[in-house]
Amino acid sequence: MLEQILTPWRWQNLFTQWPALLQAFLTTLVASVLALILALLLGVIFGLMSTSHHRLPRAIARIYVEFFQNTPLMIQLFFVFFALPYAGISLPSFTCGVLCVGVYTGAYISEVVRAGIQSIPQGQFEAAYSQGFTYLQTMLLIILPQTVKIILPPLVNQCVNLIKNTSVLAMIAGGDLMYVANNWATNGNASYGPAYLISGVLYFLLCFPLSTWARRYEEKLKQQDIQKPAAGKEVAA
């Protein structure tokens, strides 16, 4: 172990590969952003469905959540990448990865959104309906903005998980950070230590600022609710 990490040539060798590593880092970044957009979209849609008064949308949301939460991401990915081509659906590995990680995380996010909506007092819905807002307006203008503060910490947890989960791309040669690090490590020189250390650091660099930002944002929002009127913001009579 120590030999692995303390041998300079292994590190030199690794750093001569930095363009490939950078490329892989960017692939992971882009895959994460795209999957996150998909996951948030699905999360909000299915989160809304699971708080519906009607049984059908609730049931559909339930099935979605239970299915994707209770089967391994890896199997979902392998199914889409290796099995679907036999049904005539052949997707590039990057697309497969984004799709699977997005849909998988969407299931978790929809549960976060559902819990957030259910934590808003009934009176908020009633006030909105009594003013004549439609269901969708009520959700988008009044309810969901109020849930942000509540769901942000678990939401960011899910985002961080999503970024880390994009490493499943390595299993289908997705060209992501994990894949390239793995390739390099196993490519004859057996430099596992440096490869996984460096890729780990790079994942950390992606995730840590995100969770830090979210924590600060949450604090700011909490402050805002008890904010006194800002000086000079008084509108003249």
Add this chain to the structure above:
Amino acid sequence: MIKLTHIDKFFGNLHVLKDVNLQVAEGEKLVIIGPSGSGKSTTVRCMNFLEEPTSGEVYINGVQLTHKNKTEIVRNSTAMVFQQFNLYPHMTVLENLTLAPIKLQKVPKAEAVERAYKYLDIVGLREKADNYPATLSGGQQQRVAIARALCSRAKIILFDEPTSALDPETVQEVLDVMIRLASEKNITMVIVTHEMGFARQVADRVIFMDHGRIVEEGPPEHFFTNPTEERTKAFLSKILR
């Protein structure tokens, strides 16, 4: 203006409204009183379909409320003030007041702001426009909620126990605003309240409900001095000490 015919309402097996028939004329100030659980809140909540009756019909300006048209009719004709204020906590007072006019009535922003300040003046809270609701006292929040209701320019304002959640010392400031509002001839007010002195002062007509039925109704002078029904007498003797 408002008409309820043969309203029945069940919550599960609980029969909360039993054949309620009621008409409110334009500009009338109707006060509904009664013990808790008598169905008075449910009655007023049926008027804007926050509760849809199990059977019976609700008419607003001659149009029957249905599940389909309720949003539009409620948007144009009614506003509501709640026991728990229900201001939007993530918005400033001004944003609370301008949201519906801007988004629903397509009022230009400048005009909506001007309207908001006008009604903030009426409730005496102009200087709180940029505050968030959480920084206001209960009485102030309820006055903002009344201003929000007025901003919709609805001709019917429904009050569901507007002072019941307030500290005793802030009740009067809210009642004062409502008394001033009651002098507006063209606003129809339906008020569920336990404030008998206030009811006597503003009501054109008082309705007493018990166990989901309208037991007695009449002008306040008759009602408070000379009720005919035994249940009304019993209730009033308990509440007017």
